[in-house]
Amino acid sequence: MIPLTALLPRPVSITPAPGTCRWPAPVEVRAADLPAEGYRLTIRPDGVLIEAPDAAGEFYARQTLRQLIGPDAFRAVPLRGTAELACGTVLDHPRFAWRGCLLDVARHFRTKAEVLRFADLLAAHKLNVLHLHLTDDQGWRVEIPAFPRLTEVGSWRRESMVGRHDGPERDGRPHGGFYTGDDLREIVAYAAARAITVVPEIDVPGHSRAAIAAYPELGGGRELDVWTSWGVSTDLLDPSESTVEFFRTVFDEVLDIFPSEVIGVGGDEAPGATPEHGKFTARMIEHLHARGRRAHAWDEVLDTGTALPAGTVIGAWRDETQVARAIEAGCQVVACPEQAVYLDHRQADGDDEPVPVGFVRTLADVHRWEPPPGVLGAQAQVWTEHLDSVRRVDYATFPRLCAFAEVVWSPPDRDHAEFHTRLAEHHLPRLDALGVEYRPLDGPRPWQRRPGVPGRPR
Structure with missing residues (x-):
């Protein structure tokens, strides 16, 4: 299971929650009043909620979810069918336009x-x-x-x-x-x-x-x-x-x-x-x-x-x-x-x-x-x-x-040392x-x- 702290680039905030989510899982998408290109990704035992103000924000939330699924999600064809996701909330938006x-x-x-x-x-x-x-x-x-x-x-x-x-x-x-x-x-x-x-x-x-x-x-x-x-x-x-x-x-x-x-x-x-x-x-x-x-x-x-x-x-x-x-x-x-x-x-x-x-x-x-x-x-x-x-x-x-x-x-x-470890x-x-x-x-x-x-x- 990939920890929420493994994300790159590092998100604005991470709030862990108890439990895990078995992936694949239902994904719900909602509109949200957040900064442009931002998102809130909530992983719960019963599924995933993406809240975003625009299409870019939803796309970036899915990139974050992809990282949490693991390296297999970056292959042209996933080789493993399931993964365990840590529960919690990632709140994120870009610093520069x-x-x-x-x-x-x-x-x-x-x-x-x-x-x-x-x-x-x-x-x-x-x-x-x-x-x-x-x-x-x-x-x-x-x-x-x-x-x-x-x-x-x-x-x-x-x-x-x-x-x-x-x-x-x-x-x-x-x-x-x-x-x-x-x-x-x-x-x-x-x-x-x-x-x-x-x-x-x-x-x-x-x-x-x-x-x-x-x-x-x-x-x-x-x-x-x-x-x-x-x-x-x-x-x-x-x-x-x-x-x-x-x-x-x-x-x-x-x-x-x-x-x-x-x-x-x-x-x-x-x-x-x-x-x-x-x-x-x-x-x-x-x-x-x-x-x-x-x-x-x-x-x-x-x-x-x-x-x-x-x-x-x-x-x-x-x-x-x-x-x-x-x-x-x-x-x-x-x-x-x-x-x-x-x-x-x-x-x-x-x-x-x-x-x-x-x-x-x-x-x-x-x-x-x-x-x-x-x-x-x-x-x-x-x-x-x-x-x-x-x-x-x-x-x-x-x-x-x-x-x-x-x-x-x-x-x-x-913190470069922390980044180096994540990388x-x-x-x-x-x-x-x-x-x-x-x-x-x-x-x-x-x-x-x-x-x-x-x-x-x-």
Whole structure:
């Protein structure tokens, strides 16, 4: 029997009661006056009562019930028919409205099936935003019928940099893929059934070399290939009127596919950008707001000096000082600092970590991180330059995403030792049942290492 205290993320309150409930058991659902996405789960000897104010709250109550049934409930087909549930009441609701995870499918493409699986993993941790980074220098991943070369040319590159270095080494292996409009509509609907909003991102005016390779006029007529390097390209969009009209058409297609109120426009890492590039990004933001949506942009847009429409969402990634700047500018803020929640960064010092890039960010570091005050929420980032398979995504993401989920859902009085015990004894077996190839708590398995592949530690 799984104790009520084994839940992850940790709920607001737990009230044990005598007795047990034999599962399967009747489940009754009632409406309740609780905070948005909250629930009250009452387990009694004769059955289970779920009280929730909305569909998301009921979904999260069922996720909690699934955890209490045991790891078998996380398998595709349960292998055991019954379980004993501890009686009691779990009262719970999220701390933040935006509990997100970015998945970069531009650098290394993830198939539709893999994205659906990733949505399942977010849902199991009560995360509610899947931010899909769909375009970058190394690949364009969304079909735009008006501009077929975006996927015919821009969706694949001839090879990729091996690891992270300053030399010419490449793997000689073509890489590519893209989603049709219907693929993305399916992903959106699948995620919505799991209380997740999919926020798409089309990154402009930098991170646009794949688009320029497809349509050279977007870069002022320069003939370029889809980039085979990692890092920050200096190739920017030409901020001309024709480029503005091109991307208005692109974003209109994105709006037709994605019902999300928030749509990402990028705006980051544009070396050599001019004031005209800042105006270009502002015009894309204005276009989205004129269509009744809101833009998500990275915090560099605050440097352009251009006024942003009310309701613009800023992803504060460079450091937490950007949060105050964005709030002062009248924006909502999602905290996603590189120093805390970039899950592609290495998890330990030493040679065992595969392709060791960025800062050391341990499981404890993520769990102890506290989002700054005044934010809409927070988001973990899974950038995939060095994550070239779903196994590598699993390794980098879990179990650190479990810690992040607790940060954004649970009350702030966290005890890492207690979390570590809950994770090791109860939650890792759930991940095992789901088939997640996470990083073991004592270090990588032999096949999870990448000896000889260069990184770039910081």
